[in-house]
Amino acid sequence: MILKYSDLDTATRYKLMSQAVVPRPIAWVVTEGACGVNVAPFSYFAPLSSQPPVVVLSVGHKKDGTPKDTLYNLTTTRKATICSVGEAHLKKMHLSSTSHPIEEGEAAIYDIATERIREGYPPIVSGCDSALFCSFYQRIDLPGSQTIPLILEIHAHYLREGLADRDLNFVIEAMGRVGRAYHPPSQELIRL
Numbered sequence: 001m002i003l004k005y006s007d008l009d010t011a012t013r014y015k016l017m018s019q020a021v022v023p024r025p026i027a028w029v030v031t032e033g034a035c036g037v038n039v040a041p042f043s044y045f046a047p048l049s050s051q052p053p054v055v056v057l058s059v060g061h062k063k064d065g066t067p068k069d070t071l072y073n074l075t076t077t078r079k080a081t082i083c084s085v086g087e088a089h090l091k092k093m094h095l096s097s098t099s100h101p102i103e104e105g106e107a108a109i110y111d112i113a114t115e116r117i118r119e120g121y122p123p124i125v126s127g128c129d130s131a132l133f134c135s136f137y138q139r140i141d142l143p144g145s146q147t148i149p150l151i152l153e154i155h156a157h158y159l160r161e162g163l164a165d166r167d168l169n170f171v172i173e174a175m176g177r178v179g180r181a182y183h184p185p186s187q188e189l190i191r192l
């Protein structure tokens with residue numbers, strides 16, 4: 001079967017892409033704004049380059065056409081902390097994708113504990129294995145796109161105490177997304 005993308009609507013393209021580019025790690029993005037601490041998951045997320053050390057995160061708009069709070073906060077404060085999601089956080093991560101008015105932060109609504117461990121950046125979600133302290137680098141405007149790819153530069157990397165060995169080898173528990181389902185983490189690495 002060959003499906004021509006120009007014949008497909010956006011929802012169908014999303015359905016195909018989100019099941020074919022798998023698993024996509026979930027970026028649990030912490031930003032700050034009027035609401036205090038805002039936490040939301042994004043799976044259109046990938047590393048782009050290590051020099052400069054940047055990742056891309058694609059963030060869309062709410063149903064009413066206003067930018068999602070993460071997009072608004074990121075372009076205003078220019079800072080984000082991107083946390084990994086382990087199995088223990090799966091339920092709260094999923095709940096934090098519920099849309100709320102910008103004055104209401106998901107961290108407080110869903111009782112998601114956070115810790116401020118680096119001055120000048122949003123806090124990490126307590127208990128995460130890894131967190132990237134990032135600043136806004138560049139926005140990519142794709143003609144006709146409903147989501148805005150944002151390039152973020154990594155300035156510092158938090159790793160849970162004891163996770164990495166002396167050579168900085170480590171395996172994080174990172175839930176991935178396959179279509180609309182979640183891919184359970186595996187601690188087993190297969191080295192060939």
Ligand SMILES: Cc1cc2nc3c(=O)[nH]c(=O)nc-3n(C[C@H](O)[C@H](O)[C@H](O)COP(=O)(O)O)c2cc1C
Nearest residue numbers: 040041042043044058059060068069070097098099
């Ligand atoms: C696992 C998962 C992945 C998601 N990935 C994205 C994404 O890549 N881009 C996006 O715009 N929304 C994505 N969403 C939806 C947002 O999390 C949702 O719109 C959320 O309300 C945004 O919150 P905010 O307004 O606080 O930024 C995803 C939701 C889930 C559950």
